[in-house]
Amino acid sequence: MRHNPHHFADDPEVVRRLIRENPWGILVSCNGDRLVASHYPVLLDEDGDGLAVFTHVGRPDDQLHGFGEREVMLIVQGVHGYISPSWYAPGATRAPTWNFTTAHCYGIPQILDEQANLRTLARLVQRFERHAEHPMLLDLEWAAPVAKGTVGIRLPITRFQCKVKMSQDKDPETQRRVIGALRAPGAYHNPRLADEMERALATG
Helix, strand or coil: CCCCCCCEECCHHHHHHHHHHCCEEEEEEEECCEEEEEEEECEECCCCCCCEEEEEEECCHHHHHCCCCCCEEEEEECCCEEECHHHCCCCCCCCCEEEEEEEEEEECCEECCHHHHHHHHHHHHHHHHCCCCCCCCCCHHHHHHHHCCEEEEEEECCEEEEEEECCCCCCHHHHHHHHHHHHCCCCCCCHHHHHHHHHHHHHC
């Protein structure tokens, strides 16, 4: 990911919030002479030391990734959207762009045993079911044989690259105009991105 001092974030709390609010990640490995990517939900490890996530892959994705002593990359993407130069203040640079938040997280996966994997799956279900009108928790007796078709991992994140690109390099008038345009009705209506811009710009 190209480094830009306007958009670089080195605070682990920024990554934690990104994972909490966007718990769908891309797991990327280099297995031999090929790249492998899988898409799975991720759960922040709130109890352990340091920055880490729990996730799982369905068999045989574990073999495709070749989990072992090699580092893997987890990509987490936040809210994002197109920014039209027609929204900029007069005299501002006219180039269109895309605002986004993303993190590339690196670490060596730790394979969970069957019981730890089952507990992780139960926590994942609980994490998402709590927003359902009639939540249904995972029946562990039913889930135990199903869980055997998955491989659970804990990924300690030993390093990361995080980019929060929310028009920090633009002048204040352009920033206000972009936020207003994202809140307005139309093809690029994106109030969540406007909220993210306000949060990023407020924290400097």
